[in-house]
Amino acid sequence: MATLSNSTNIFWQDCQIGRAERQKLLNQKGCVVWITGLSGSGKSTLACSLSRELYSRGKLSYVLDGDNLRHGLNKDLGFKAEERTENIRRTGEVAKLFADAGLICVASLISPYRRDRDTCRSMLPDANFIEVFMNMPLELCEARDPKGLYKLARAGKIKGFTGIDDPYEPPLNCEIEIKQDGGVCPTPTVMAGQVVTYLEKEGFLEH
Numbered sequence: 001m002a003t004l005s006n007s008t009n010i011f012w013q014d015c016q017i018g019r020a021e022r023q024k025l026l027n028q029k030g031c032v033v034w035i036t037g038l039s040g041s042g043k044s045t046l047a048c049s050l051s052r053e054l055y056s057r058g059k060l061s062y063v064l065d066g067d068n069l070r071h072g073l074n075k076d077l078g079f080k081a082e083e084r085t086e087n088i089r090r091t092g093e094v095a096k097l098f099a100d101a102g103l104i105c106v107a108s109l110i111s112p113y114r115r116d117r118d119t120c121r122s123m124l125p126d127a128n129f130i131e132v133f134m135n136m137p138l139e140l141c142e143a144r145d146p147k148g149l150y151k152l153a154r155a156g157k158i159k160g161f162t163g164i165d166d167p168y169e170p171p172l173n174c175e176i177e178i179k180q181d182g183g184v185c186p187t188p189t190v191m192a193g194q195v196v197t198y199l200e201k202e203g204f205l206e207h
């Protein structure tokens with residue numbers, strides 16, 4: 001990774017129209033819904049379903065998907081631990097800006113390391129960071145394998161694949177946990193409903 005020098009002599013610039021005004025306009029409160037879990041656990045599926053459900057209620061959201069960000073903003077980053085850390089940090093900073101814009105920002109990344117997720121949490125007022133853990137067994141994710149990546153990882157053709165030969169650290173204190181019920185995965189609509197219920201209860205869907 002390139003070493004960047006720190007900026008000096010910089011000053012924060014305030015503006016008359018701020019977060020409060022934007023939130024009033026949108027009749028909602030900006031926040032970050034951070035979805036973490038193994039590849040294939042259903043992060044993108046939940047993110048899209050949630051965004052659709054919020055849209056149908058007239059609420060503005062924006063999805064930051066790990067795979068998509070790696071096509072642009074984070075295209076210079078690979079999957080070494082320090083590159084994942086930088087990937088999460090940058091995404092956290094962007095998510096913070098979206099939340100400041102008044103949007104419900106839905107970030108869906110594996111984000112395998114607890115410390116990196118906690119760093120993003122610390123960028124926002126605590127209640128505004130909602131961590132959603134896709135608690136799906138590795139066996140299920142591997143059986144789904146929609147991109148064939150687990151197969152490649154098992155064959156040793158991808159090194160450092162999360163859950164196979166790179167660690168995933170589950171959250172210790174997440175706000176929402178999505179898991180199987182009696183061995184059955186909830187449908188995308190039910191998963192999204194669980195998050196919407198939380199957002200509603202915590203007052204994010206009104207000003």
Ligand SMILES: Nc1ncnc2c1ncn2[C@@H]1O[C@H](COP(=O)(O)OS(=O)(=O)O)[C@@H](OP(=O)(O)O)[C@H]1O
Pocket residue numbers: 038039040043044066067070079083084085087088108109110111112147149158159160161162
């Ligand atoms: N080594 C390795 N480990 C894990 N995942 C890998 C790897 N190589 C490629 N991929 C693909 O990259 C997607 C994960 O990108 P993320 O930005 O979410 O990863 S991370 O948060 O930085 O760990 C992930 O997408 P999802 O399957 O949607 O999670 C994979 O498709």
Ligand SMILES: Nc1ncnc2c1ncn2[C@@H]1O[C@H](COP(=O)(O)OP(=O)(O)O)[C@@H](O)[C@H]1O
Pocket residue numbers: 037038039040041042043044045046144146185186187188191
């Ligand atoms: N709740 C669900 N019920 C059934 N299949 C699901 C569910 N969530 C995700 N899937 C399927 O599992 C696969 C992986 O989902 P995806 O959202 O791409 O996971 P991730 O973003 O975590 O890699 C996809 O084929 C998707 O259709």
